[in-house]
Amino acid sequence: MTKKIVVTGIGATTPLGGTFPDSWKALLDKESGISNIEADWAERYELPIRFAGQVKVDPSEVLTRQETKRLDPSSQYALIAAREAWADAGSPDVVPERLLVDWATGIGGIWTLTDGMDTLREKGPRRVLPMTVPMLMANGPAAAVSMDLGARAGARTVLSACASSTESIVNAYEHLQLGHADIVVTGGSEAAIHPLPLAAFASMHALSTRTDDPATASRPYDVTRDGFVLGEGAGALVLETEEHALARGARIYAEVLGGGVTSDAFHITAPDPEGTGAARAVVMALEASGVSRESVAHINAHATSTPVGDIAEYHALLRVFGDHLPKVALSATKASTGHLLGGAGAIEAAFTVQALHTRTAPPTINTTQTDDEIDIDLVTSPRALPEGDLVAISTSFGFGGHNAVIAFKTV
Structure with a gap:
């Protein structure tokens, strides 16, 4: 028998806002989250494209100092979004072995990887941080969310480029249909506003070159569209069976079909x-x-x-x-x-x-x-x-x- 699967929690940190409600409001207000990159590396590397959709709220304003130090930005964004979604769902009381995380990323911890390589080249192997591998690995965000929430039914990771987090949500739906868990926290995060992806996408002629007005650079379906604008952040959904949600009196946003x-x-x-x-x-x-x-x-x-x-x-x-x-x-x-x-x-x-x-x-x-x-x-x-x-x-x-x-x- 097919189960009804529902959404009971939403969280996000985006170029429009540090929370999902703030992001949604800015979206409806027709705001643009695209701005010039003020970091000195944009000029140092002479990047041809120096604007992007940067997160509205820096993770350091939300997370502890230890969390920002021990997590790549891709995991930091994931933790912020997942915590918000979990709280929005009412912080459900669920057996850890019935709570699953299915998370996604397209690139993973590129900041950690390249910073580690710079340290190795400039200072030698003894100065490379011992947390480098856990921070750069693509399953880092899923692991961070699962440990934070105490999810023991699984911490799955999807990597399928720009389709990653939608595929992760499809997987989450299937996990629940198959009875693998009672609740799944699912979503995706990316922290790739970095010199290498920007230079590479620019070399592919994939990015918009509308440097005179970055806020209007992304114009889908427009006759003058000339490329995408790189963004960063994370989104999270809490999915569970309708039976489970109703039993605990949860608010339901929508059904996942x-x-x-x-x-x-x-x-x-x-x-x-x-x-x-x-x-x-x-x-x-x-x-x-x-x-x-x-x-x-x-x-x-x-x-x-x-x-x-x-x-x-x-x-x-x-x-x-x-x-x-x-x-x-x-x-x-x-x-x-x-x-x-x-x-x-x-x-x-x-x-x-x-x-x-x-x-x-x-x-x-x-x-x-x-x-x-x-x-x-x-x-x-x-x-x-x-x-x-x-x-x-x-x-x-x-x-x-x-x-x-x-x-x-x-x-």
């Missing part, structure tokens, strides 16, 4: 231009959810603001929804946050859940002239969603041809 995960097997960085793999992920999510395409009222799209990626995603959505697509309220929130890579799907899933909970589709900023090849109902100001049962999906696609989609429903 199901998800789909596929791969393109096409190119290491470019999406399949026909969007076939991405479309299959959407279809799988709808089939797993037992809903029709016509029931989908809202989409939080991957929409990175790249010339190639946005059109490929449109083709994928068109394959699935056909003439229903222009009737779906579509939001592209990376315009406000930047692209959080492995953390993107988590914060966008959180936005999707909140959109259903408040029946408000969040706005897409900066897009003023939609590409003529793209026929969508792009939400550009906060918009009320209809009454009645509503279904929404959040889509994520990543380098390597990774595709992940998760579907939610109002309660």
